[in-house]
Amino acid sequence: MTIPPETTLHLDALSVGYGARTVIDSLSLPPFRGGEITALIGPNAAGKTTLLRALAGLHPARGALRLGDADLLRLDGAAHAARVSYMPQALPQRVALTVFEATLSALRASPSARPDARAAQALVGETLDALGIGALAFRSLDQLSGGQRQLASLAQSVVRRPSVLLLDEPTSALDLNYQFRVMHLVQSIVRARGIIAVVVLHDVALACRWCQRIVILSDGQVVADGPPAEAITPDTLARVYSVHARVEACSRGAVQVMVDGILADGPPSCSGDVMPPRSS
């Protein structure tokens, strides 16, 4: 599915929770734009997965969530899935399916306009090639390493050609080579198809390198939102991660983060009580 480049994902007063417990409380953000990768970063339990699952229509939410003219909160699961593709953080265990079969099921299990068998197979082949995992196509998922399974999972999301690509920690188990490959692939499809990508990352450097926008989430609240150089500052890092960090531009201008120490529990942003950096 291709979408006009001006299509945006609007998120207004979105609230998400579990039972009586609200995790994301009335969150509003400037729209996500096509052709851009947004990194969603923040400490553990910040609500990143919860937010992403709500955007994917897998968890009920209140408020407003619109993709172009479509009200995503009112779409049924199949219609939602036709527009938005979500790659879960958790990977399946002990599944006797080959990577090719698993990726094929991403297309064939879908109730909405699915390609015929031959077209689907060709699409799966292309996708696995693009991810550089063609050699794994006929290996069984239960015989792959964690990183390989993560790539297989990414293939299942990408092959669906969504308008919005939501990836929950897609690089957490990958080596440097594949981190680059994955982010490069995401960048090229985002640019080529003008789609919207929201990617949960823990690696701030990776976020700064590949994403045009960074949203920092902490306790369900947005702490910072903007281009890497604006969002990633010693102050925001101190507030969110309680670390004492330097943010410097590298020789090529990319934002680099160096953590020098951990702030003792006190209220973040007070720079007095810094644990001494380890001498190197």
Add this chain to the structure above:
Amino acid sequence: MSKSTDTVDVSRYQALFRRRILIVLALAVAAGAAFLLDLATGPSRLGLDEMMRGLFTPDSVSPAVRVILWDVRLPYAVMAVLVGAALALAGTEMQTILNNALASPFTLGVSSAAAFGAALAIVLGLAVPGVTGPWAVSANAFVFAFGSVLLLQVLARSRGAGVETLTLFGIALVFTFNALVALLQFVASQEALQQLVFWSMGSLARTNWSKVQVLALILAVTVPFSLASAWQMTALRLGEDRARSFGVRLQRLRFLSLLRASLLAATAVAFVGTISFIGLVGPHIARLLVGEDHRFLLPASMVCGALILSLASVASKTLVPDVLLPVGVVTALVGIPFFMTLIFLKRPRA
């Protein structure tokens, strides 16, 4: 990690596809052979040629042979195939839907509930209104088996519970019904007790053509829906969120799948009693042979189930000369060696 950039050869997938079809066909041929063997085995020592003649040229054999063929051998052999297929299919669906490799058609209490229903009829003479005679026990067993799973589903749905909760509820039901059956056994007469114990050991000797027809009908109704959900079930193996993110309607899939599995298991257990091994191991054998693309796994499971139960039926007639053992007792004895062999053959060659 492999850094290879080989391009994917889609024709390899097509080869894999054909190989899986061939495996299912080979299993079907084996099941057909086992069916014929089952037909040719029995205390009357009539062989396959007589059975074939009785089948295709009934006038060429004596009336006694005709009776043995049409009233005993054929309905039992067909029932073995149907029950085996039904239980293995139900087992595969349960394992996928409950995301539990140890699930079987009886995991959610189907067979315990059936035993309780049967016990009510046998011990207390309580029956479903309007049903009498030989059908009373079966009808009771079915109503309790199917009813208990429906109750579970309604409970799980109303609380929005996940599969773990559903499985736990099911296990609670198993213990409840087992306790109730024990209670009935405690107050039962000697004769009723014997009847009840015999009932709960699965046996094909309760088969008649009407029961064969009912089970065949239920299979004919459920199998197409099962196969139509094959891709959704395959996707579900990748995780609930994953399947839902493909657009799979999980609640509906789960509800309908459990409904099918319960219907199949409840009918089978109502007609032939508890045959426990097939619904657990049939799916695993099929999985080892064709993987988890459910377009192959579901039919392969059914054929494996039919194969195992036909062989078990042969064994039940031949292990002890001139005695028909309850087939539920010998099923595991026949299936285990086969299963173990496969597991050892499939171990990684590392």
